[in-house]
């Protein structure tokens with residue numbers, strides 16, 4: 414079985430640790446490889462390399478850094494099919510979905526190509542007589558990225574292209590469940606001309622995450638993953654004085670107003686709730702029809718579509734959704750469905766008994782649809798991260814908004830309506846980071862920023878776009894005086910020279 418190790422100084426590196434984890438093909442349940450799990454000493458060695466590479470890279474002109482990004486972007490496009498194949502084999506998502514993920518990652522690289530413009534500072538001439546002021550943004554230093562399994566290519570690409578373009582060096586700790594595509598992309602970045610030591614990848618589990626969080630040479634940490642781990646990373650990282658952004662779990666609602674186009678709503682829900690087997694932080698997992706009549710029409714429209722979903726491995730080009738990532742995840746989803754039934758929800762479509770010939774040991778869950786879900790049930794409160802949609806009936810629009818605002822998560826939400834008044838009220842009042850109006854998965858493009866509210870994001874900055882540039886840089890302000898012979902004398906009045 415192949416062993417996936419680390420990437421250091423633009424080469425594969427095995428480190429000293431002998432601990433390993435298994436990588437599975439989720440469609441068959443068979444182990445297909447092993448991943449080396451770094452020790453603290455391995456992580457510290459990688460951080461030392463990133464710290465050593467920092468001064469030269471930070472001093473490289475932004476336009477030269479951008480040239481590497483232009484090359485990188487071309488290589489990612491050229492190798493998209495190869496990358497999607499690697500990604501799907503370990504994650505299980507369909508090839509079109511993997512292609513889409515890589516395309517969204519490439520958008521961030523394109524954003525990073527504009528870094529000279531994005532890093533432009535500000536200059537004020539004559540803030541006082543003979544005194545000028547200017548601001549610049551400088552790299553923070555060594556940055557660590559810790560990423561989840563569900564977008565093994567895109568989520569790391571949310572981080573390091575921007576961080577590196579800003580002049581930082583980077584240590585990436587990807588998910589140990591699907592690490593192969595990450596390493597191939599790192600090779601492409603090296604091929605694009607990135608100097609050795611600027612991007613390094615260390616594979617591992619909690620031990621390597623803790624080592625990154627405790628290493629004083631790591632100045633900032635970007636985390637994407639579940640809320641309990643994100644909260645832990647945020648607390649431990651900020652406690653040791655680091656800048657941390659932690660993008661976390663979600664429960665995304667889609668409000669269906671009585672005037673919504675029901676065909677459009679049904680298409681939107683089928684794609685956003687069941688695509689990628691529901692393993693997206695922007696998946697819609699709760700539909701909130703307003704009024705009983707809307708709810709009855711919605712459930713009637715959804716039921717046959719959910720039953721007809723094509724669940725198959727990614728190697729089947731007709732597959733609409735593949736397996737979930739692991740046996741543990743499969744069991745967790747089944748358990749939550751069981752709890753939904755025990756707590757009184759109606760399971761309109763039960764996808765649990767799916768069995769695919771030749772893939773009996775795969776982690777497939779068929780599309781599930783719950784109706785009559787209430788807000789005290791665990792299937793409503795918890796992020797299921799599987800192909801399960803809950804319908805929570807709301808008596809009126811106000812109840813729908815209240816429900817969303819009361820939920821602990823605040824990543825995304827959408828409203829489907831023809832009523833501009835309702836749509837405007839919705840986006841103004843929802844305590845949510847990303848809002849869609851007749852758009853079910855409102856993932857911002859790369860030059861805007863991605864991030865939720867409440868327990869979906871710890872820290873002050875969203876990711877990519879200008880928020881990404883701000884997170885990966887520190888602001889510095891210079892005040893300069895060139896006196897040309899004028900003496901001001903000693904100043905005691907804090908006027909900043911304005912009296913001169």
Ligand code: NAD
Pocket residue numbers: 559560561562563564568586587588589617618619622623637638639640642643660661662663693694796798824865869
């Ligand atoms: P996860 O929290 O289990 O893992 C994320 C990272 O943390 C991985 O690199 C993992 O190795 C590491 N980790 C796991 N356990 C740890 C521990 N005890 N101590 C330290 N580090 C640990 O998340 P996942 O299952 O890989 O991904 C799914 C989750 O990610 C979902 O909750 C999803 O909503 C979330 N997610 C959020 C966004 C977003 O932008 N908000 C995007 C994608 C995924």
